[in-house]
Amino acid sequence: MKVRVSSLLLLAILVLGILLVATAQLNQSFSSSEVTFSVESRVVDDQLILILTPSSVTPSSFSIQYAVRMERGNETLEYQGAGVLRDISLSEPINLWVQKEENASYEIYVKVIDEKGRIVHYSLSLISESPSEEEWKEIGMRFVERSPTYEFDGFNLKFAGMERKGEKLILSYEFTSKHSGYGDRSGKMLAQVLTQHRVEIVVEKDEIVSAIMDGKWDMINQRILEG
Structure with missing residues (x-):
């Protein structure tokens, strides 16, 4: 009888341990998905700098991918890079190691993973x-082209209109995806159906x-809008 009770006790402890681990993983996943970022670009000593600011403190690690597009006259150059953000608690400066050229404009596309x-x-x-x-x-066209949804399976991107409302400029685009869903859907079961999308970008x-x-899909925070 003692052996049986001990076995049941060990089994109960094991099950409880599994539940606690699963709960911890679920909470960590939920916390991770709730973190949002704001990104600011600066020029410091002729170097391009990114400042990423998380909405809350998190022990999770995030990786970052960025692409820099430079235009100067008829010249266009692109740079790409990556980095890792660990145990985020403060704004994280990231030096892109791209020399700021005189009379050049820059577009910096950032993805946090x-x-x-x-x-x-x-x-x-x-x-x-x-x-x-x-x-x-x-x-705006390049912004949509580099977005996770379009990069995954989008095609036939078209400009659909422009409207100014006070200080805001509203740009509209349309494209088609080969599958349902949004964002990077790698590894997911997807309905193989042509899906029409419309994007509205607000510039201020x-x-x-x-x-x-x-x-309904927030392209910046990569999530379905609430409500």
Whole structure:
């Protein structure tokens, strides 16, 4: 009888341990998915710098991917890089090691990826003179082209319109995906069906402050909008 009780006790402890580990992993995953980032670009000593600021303190590690597009006259160059952010508690400066060229404009595309490989942030920072509306039309096109949803299986991207509301410039685009869903869907079971998408980008003070797909997908924070 004692042996049986001991066995049952050990089994109960084992099950409890598994539940605690699963709960901890679930909480960590939930915490990770709730972190959002703001990104600021600066020039310091002729070097491009990114400042990433998390919305909350988190023990999770995140990786970052960035692409820099430089234009100077008829010259266009692109740089790419990556890094790791560990135990985020403060704003994290990242030196892109790109020399700031005189009379050049820069577009810096940033993706932040959590420990499970999910893209949790996508944004564009500009270092340039104030772009014209026509230039914003092209910048918005590149923003959609580099977005996780479009990169995964998007095609036939088209400009769909422009509207100014006070200080805000609203840009609209349309494209088609080969599968359902949003973001980077690698490793997921997907319905293979052509899906039409419409993107609305809001520009204010030379910054993309909002990018919404189909009225429900937050392209910057890579999540379904609540409500």
